[in-house]
Amino acid sequence: MPTVTMHVFRGDARGGDFKEYRVEADPGMVVLDLIHRIQATQATDLAVRWNCKAGKCGSCSAEIDGKPRLMCMTRMDLFNEGEPISVAPIRGFPAIRDLVTDVSYNYVKAKQVPPLRIKPPEPDGTYRMMQEDIDRIQEFHKCIECFLCQDVCHVIRDHEENKRAFAGPRFFIKLASLDMHPLDTVDRSAFVKDAAGVGLCNITKCCTEVCPEHIHITDNAIIPLKERMADEFFDPVVWLLRKFRSKKKQPA
Amino acid sequence: MANQDYEVHEHDVIVIGAGGAGLRAAIEAAAQGVSVGLVCKSLLGKAHTVMAEGGIAAALGNVWPEDNWQVHFRDTMRGGKMLNNWRMAQLHAQEAPERVLELERWGALFDRTKDGRILQRDFGGHRYARLAHVGDRTGLEMIRTLQYHGIHQGLDVYMECTITRLLKDGDRVVGAVGYWRESGRVVVFKAKAVILATGGIGKAWKITSNSWEYTGDGHSLALWAGADLIDMEFVQFHPTGMVWPPSVRGILVTEGVRGDGGTLKNSEGKRFMFDYIPEFFKGETADNEAEADRWYEDKKNNRRTPDLLPRDEVARAINSEVKAGRGSPHGGVFLDINTRRPADYIKKRLPSMYHQFKELAGVDITKEPMEVGPTCHYVMGGVRVDADTAQSTVKGLFAAGEVAGGMHGSNRLGGNSLSDLLVFGRRAGLYAALYAKDFGGTLVVDSAQVEQAARQMLAPFERTGGENPYAIQSDLQDTMQALVGIIRNEADLKEALKRLDVLKARAAKVRVDGHRQYNPGWHTALDLDSLLTVAECSALAALERKESRGGHTREDHPYTDDTWGKVNVVVRLKDGRIQVSREPLPEMPPDLKALFQERK
Known part of the structure; x- marks a missing residue:
């Protein structure tokens, strides 16, 4: 078995540094396997989050050789033999310890999103939805909340001050999925504009590039949200029409 | 008094575990107007439910109108080789469709039939295509739906917090004590009712589909608090x-x-x-x-x-x-x-x-x-509960989902887990809230119990010498894989119990490096306690049941035996030791028995 050199960040909120570990890699291993092996044999207190080890729970996000990835889905054979591999915590969030960061920002934002409020059922008491009407939302529902999109988003990565009024790509797809939900009755346009701050996004697509679920975050969620916002708030014709027509959806 | 020394939170109901059962329980308890705390080992939304793939079994009859709760009930009982608690299987089959429709009202988007209803897929042991699903990521849809519905119901969520002991006042449970993973500090929850929704025990085996969290915490917490466990010999090895x-x-x-x-x-x-x-x-x-x-x-x-x-x-x-x-x-x-x-x-x-x-x-x-x-995928055994109320044999302690026993008998059908979580999660939440409302007297927490739990938690730091916790965990997994696996026999099981004794002695001396802040070595050391407990329960129950049935195959007793079909193997703690006994299954009423007289 080849021995791999790993440079793993060790430290906490006060600071830290990369520490070198040399560890054996078996065929087919992923980065998380090596982190576990270091934990079991060399550094039992090496802090790391993980759960499913199959790319389904989104717990083991890290920056591997500088690239945001899930450790459980990053195979060792991706790297050139002999070269050291660096594993750092996702930088967009405050450090807790080693590879573990404080992602509570995301849980705060999650709670702010105005929830689904559904229309009354059909006369037989059920709801009917056609597959073609939910295909796009099902794409958004694939989100595993790894928060890699939040990690790379320029608006907040190096701008702590923007976090207050910016929800980030994860919650843009959440907002888009609610808006496109066939049963929903809530108008979230003011929330999307002000509290979620979709206008701050300058469509660099970094979020889409790192999404392990390959969700088209920018094209399918953010751009439609931006277009709607432009129509709602900045199109004079729509503005005038709105003055005279009652809106279909209720404000959040 | 403990209140001065430790962070204390007080709720009417606390729920331990935030997978499907825990979330559904918390939502229901909150709907009853009581104060609810939801405590989970990982971040919210990462629990094992997220990994469930196939679907939720519910006789909606959307694809096959012939389907109904009686057929689902019959399939479930036959799949469990008739060892299921009939009342749980009945409630499950009757209530699963409404629980699925409720998820849809909370925002879940299942795959659709051509006429816009919830599509259902075929699964093992189900007579009709019955599983509501979203491709092969149904668990993700379920947990997100419950999570995003739940956060607006006024729950207090305590994430990355591990419970190590339940607190008792006389014969009733009045809270729990544990630690924050992030800081390593001790935290006390005072509660009139406690719901266990901690999932399974699969991390005791080497080859497993279960994550690090599945260390049998709830099974052990219940056992230590004096509750009965049943059917611990039945462990499901998923074929694929x-x-x-x-x-x-x-x-x-x-x-x-x-x-x-x-x-x-x-x-x-x-x-x-x-x-x-x-x-x-x-x-x-x-x-x-x-x-x-x-x-x-x-x-x-x-x-x-x-x-x-x-x-x-x-x-x-x-x-x-x-x-x-x-x-x-x-x-x-x-x-x-x-x-x-x-x-x-x-x-x-x-x-x-x-x-x-x-x-x-x-x-x-x-x-x-x-x-x-x-x-290794799922444990059928778990906390013995009242079918209707999900209350354990200890007052104030409820259990739902994988940690509860009885529903699936000796073998669970695929798809019946997600529906189990919803049906009995809701019931546990409802009846725990009602119990809390009726709670008489004042809520008293014994500081000596808190102190003792805190001492146990911190002991590994005080030892010099001793072993690395990962080495013990790995040896435990090897032991269970080799000796308490798919095919068992008396000699292997006895050998397993002997080795478990050795492992217990080693675990008592386990050493931890570093400090209390987010220290996985320490967490693993503490998890050994529950992992060893459930391993022993499982091996003891497997030794007791001298027949082959469902998720328990004995090569020295290869046949299914009718006399064993009438009893559960019960384990409970007596004078600090795990005792095993056989107790009769509840008798199925004649109208349900008649369902098994039909053709095929």
Whole structure:
């Protein structure tokens, strides 16, 4: 078995540094396997989050050789033999310890999103939805909340001050999925504009590039949200029409 | 008084565990107007439910109008080889459809039928296509729906917080004590009622589909608090886990692959399941390939494919094929959907399987067969509960989901877990809230119990010498894999118990490096306590049951024995030792018994 050199960040909120570990890699291993092996044999207190080890729970996000990835889905054979591999915590969030960061920002934002409020059922008491009407939302529902999109988003990565009024790509797809939900009755346009701050996004697509679920975050969620916002708030014709027509959806 | 020394939170109801059962319980308790705390070991939304793939079994009758709760009840009981608590199986079958529709009202988007209703898929042991699903990521849809509904119901969520002991006042449970993973500080929860929703015990085995969290915490907490556990000998080895590469061994391959037309083959290319149809299921199982293949489209005139026999049957069959030398190159068998369904269909129906094999094994499942083999997946046994109220044998302590026993008998059908979480999660939340409302007297927490729990937690830091916790955990997993696996016998089980004693002695001296802040070595050391407890319960119960049934196969007692079909094996703590006894199953009423007299 080849021995791999790993440079793993060790430290906490006060600071830290990369520490070198040399560890054996078996065929087919992923980065998380090596982190576990270091934990079991060399550094039992090496802090790391993980759960499913199959790319389904989104717990083991890290920056591997500088690239945001899930450790459980990053195979060792991706790297050139002999070269050291660096594993750092996702930088967009405050450090807790080693590879573990404080992602509570995301849980705060999650709670702010105005929830689904559904229309009354059909006369037989059920709801009917056609597959073609939910295909796009099902794409958004694939989100595993790894928060890699939040990690790379320029608006907040190096701008702590923007976090207050910016929800980030994860919650843009959440907002888009609610808006496109066939049963929903809530108008979230003011929330999307002000509290979620979709206008701050300058469509660099970094979020889409790192999404392990390959969700088209920018094209399918953010751009439609931006277009709607432009129509709602900045199109004079729509503005005038709105003055005279009652809106279909209720404000959040 | 503990209040001065430790962070204390007080609620009417606390729920331990935030998977499907815990979230559903918390939502229901909050709906009753009581104050609810939801405590979970990981971040919210990461619990094991997120990994569930195939679907939620519920007799909605959308695809097959012939389906109804009686048929679902019958399938469930037969799948569990009649050892299920009949009342739980009945409530489950009756209430599952409403729980699924409720998820839809909370925002879940299941795959649709052509007329816009919830589509249902075939699964093992279910007579009709019954599983509401979203491709092969149903658990994700379920947990997100509950999570995003739950956060608006006024719950207090305590994330990355591990509970190590329940607190008692006399004969009733009045809270719990644990630690914050982030800071390592001790935290006390005072509560009138406690709901366990902690999932299973699968981390006691080496090859497992379960994550680090599945260390039997709730089973152990209940046992230590004086509650009964039942059916701990019944452990489900899911027939299809990944077998290669070694680092992914055990990761689940959904039964939906077979539900959607996939078939198991040995190294000779033979569909071997036709050789393993047990007498019990002969009447309802196709004995030739043509009929089996027709069944997918026409269930009225054909019998079910043996590829979809209940999981215990399929796991044993794969085990036998591999032992007979007809396995695949890496010690599994082949699961072929590539020659049976078009690539587009596979990608649409099984996107995460496609993704998982492509990324982790370099296998394109639309072009090549998968290699699969049994993996420890689920424990049927758990806390003995009242079927209607989910209350354990200890006052104020409730249990729902995998941690509760009885619902699935000796073997769980695929799809019945997610529905179990919803049905009994709701019931536990409801009855815990009602119990809390009726709670008489004042809520008193004994500081001595808190102190003792805190001392136990911190002991590993004070030791010098002693072993690395990971080494003990790994030896425990090897022991259970080798000696309390799919096929058991008396000598192995006795040997397992002997080794567990040695492991307990080693664990008592375990050493931890570093400090209390987010220290996984320390967390692993503390988890050993519950892991060793559930391992012992499982081995003791397996030794006691001298027959083969469902998820318990004894090569020295290879037959199913009617006298054993009338009893549960119960484990409880007495004078600090785990005691085993046999107690009669509740008697099924005649009207339900009649459902088993029909044809087939």
